[in-house]
Amino acid sequence: MPPDAGEWVPVLSWLAAAGYALAVFFYLRHFFRRDRRTYRLPMALLSAAVAVHTVWLVAERVSLGYLPFARAPEALSLVAWGIAVAYWFIERRTGHEAFGAFMIPVVFLFQAVAAGFMLALPRPPGPLPAILQSVWFEIHVGAALFSYCVFAVAFAAGLMHILLFHELRLKHFGFFFERMPPLDALERINFQAVALGFLFLTIGLASGVVWSLSTRAGSLLLDAKEISAIVVWLLYAANVHTRSRLGWRGRRTALFSVINFLLLFVVFFITSFVLKAHQF
Numbered sequence: 001m002p003p004d005a006g007e008w009v010p011v012l013s014w015l016a017a018a019g020y021a022l023a024v025f026f027y028l029r030h031f032f033r034r035d036r037r038t039y040r041l042p043m044a045l046l047s048a049a050v051a052v053h054t055v056w057l058v059a060e061r062v063s064l065g066y067l068p069f070a071r072a073p074e075a076l077s078l079v080a081w082g083i084a085v086a087y088w089f090i091e092r093r094t095g096h097e098a099f100g101a102f103m104i105p106v107v108f109l110f111q112a113v114a115a116g117f118m119l120a121l122p123r124p125p126g127p128l129p130a131i132l133q134s135v136w137f138e139i140h141v142g143a144a145l146f147s148y149c150v151f152a153v154a155f156a157a158g159l160m161h162i163l164l165f166h167e168l169r170l171k172h173f174g175f176f177f178e179r180m181p182p183l184d185a186l187e188r189i190n191f192q193a194v195a196l197g198f199l200f201l202t203i204g205l206a207s208g209v210v211w212s213l214s215t216r217a218g219s220l221l222l223d224a225k226e227i228s229a230i231v232v233w234l235l236y237a238a239n240v241h242t243r244s245r246l247g248w249r250g251r252r253t254a255l256f257s258v259i260n261f262l263l264l265f266v267v268f269f270i271t272s273f274v275l276k277a278h279q280f
Contacts (some may be wrong), residue, residue: 009063009125012056013077013115020084020108021050023100031101031179040194041093042100046072050088053081053111066128069141073121077114080107082149087275098179102156107176115275121201136211144204144229147197151236155261158254161186165251187250191243198236205233224275228267235260 026042029035057078060068068074087103090096127133164176164183180186208229239256244246248256 007261009056009059010115010118012059013111013118016049016053016056016081017111017115020080020111022102023049024081024104024108027097027100027104030099031098033218034179037095042097042104043088046084046088046100046104046232050084053077053084057081064127069145070128070132072268073117074112075141076110076268076272077118079145079148079152080110080114081151082145084108084111086153094181096181098154098160098181102159103152104105106152106155113269113273114121131215134211134215136214137256140204140208140211142204143200143207147199147201147204148268149262150193150197150200151261151264153189154197154257156246157186157190157193158261161190161254162207162251162258165254183250187254190254190257194236194239194243198233198240201233201236205229206208217232225271228271232264232267235263 007276023042023045026038026045030039030042057068060074066278067078069078083103084107087099087107090099092104160176161183164180167174167176168183181189210228212226239253239260241258243253
């Protein structure tokens with residue numbers, strides 16, 4: 001990597017954010033106007049933004065010598081990339097562009113926040129700290145970030161379910177009815193995403209405990225980040241339990257997943273960027 005990589009690599013993150021912003025505009029425009037003349041433009045813009053984001057990811061990997069996940073801004077950007085890629089495959093497989101109006105704004109928000117903090121902070125210095133050079137740490141971070149990506153899918157499906165349910169309850173078969181998948185499909189996607197995300201969040205939490213015990217002589221740090229991770233795990237455990245054991249269906253489980261994801265983002269932002277917990 002050229003010596004001036006530190007100057008141009010962060011620019012790629014801003015270009016990705018700009019590309020996502022354009023994609024958000026045209027996904028929302030298509031969602032509201034249903035203009036078939038430009039229905040391919042949002043996916044084209046998203047593909048270009050994902051390509052730029054992927055170049056940033058590779059460039060950071062080459063420059064740093066490891067995937068950019070050790071600090072909160074880079075980890076958040078990695079989540080944004082994961083959500084964008086997940087949506088790309090969802091639209092290619094199902095053809096439902098409506099998801100884009102709900103998932104791509106999340107991608108843009110995450111990437112814009114990440115790019116802003118990456119611009120304000122100095123670039124990571126050299127190799128990973130010794131405490132982070134562990135396979136358990138890689139499993140911990142990888143599983144946790146993947147769970148965040150899947151929870152974003154559940155959030156989008158849950159929010160769409162709530163809006164469509166409200167319209168159908170009022171017997172208005174109009175705006176959302178014409179644009180969204182059926183309620184049962186949204187409910188299925190929502191629960192499958194919550195269950196898969198909960199599985200990987202559990203793996204991330206368990207591997208984090210093993211990593212913490214192996215690197216701190218058998219002790220846990222229990223800082224704000226770790227405590228909040230346990231709280232988030234309990235919330236999603238309740239989300240899974242109320243559906244599988246208590247028989248919750250429809251709007252209640254959808255609302256549960258939407259609230260949980262919003263709390264997840266708020267908790268991540270406060271612990272990572274305000275309290276700056278889990279800094280190594």
